[in-house]
Amino acid sequence: MNAIIAVVLALVVPHAAARHADVTLTLVEYRVVQAIGQVRLTSGYVHDPETQEYMLADLAASDHRGIVLVAGDSVRRFARRETIGAHRVETTLTVSPAVGHGYRGGMATVDVVIIVDGRTLVDCPFDSGPVELQEIDVLARDGMLSIRGSYGDKRVEALVPLGHGPTINAAWLARTAR
Helix, strand or coil: CHHHHHHHHHHHHHHHCCCCCCCCCCEEEEEHHHHCCECCCCCCCCCCCCHHHHHCCHHHHHCCCEEEEECCCCEEEEEEEEEECEEEEEEEEECCCCCCCCCCCCCEEEEEEEEEECCEEEEEEEECCEEEEEEEEEHHHHEEEEEEEEEEEEEEEEEEEEEEEEEEECCHHHHHCC
């Protein structure tokens, strides 16, 4: 009997001791590319448990580097202001903790607001509910905003003029999704 227990423990313990991520955490990378006049927000993922632990241990440090993990136990805001040529670009990401369980209820969410030259261009979820954006680029020198992602599993991809285009919000994403 002791031999059977020893064999079972030998098989189970190494697997129990091995660490496996049970969730892939979303992140939003904020990057300014002055050389081409752009502010870029792109989504990415962190699956490695050690990297998750490292980032979760000091969310402020990751935020400071422009790597905003969509996780945490409290609401936090990431805000940046940039001047690109004649344009002033203000970006705010608001990360909210999970509020429930099950599909999307057990996951943190992130909303984005982008104001260019005092005009709100984007005020919508970045990753929340049916919205899963992949990239938003403020192309300041080109006078455009580029957005890619999905709404309700339908593709959203558009170029919007900075000066007189619509405000991108959840309703706009729903209408634009194809």
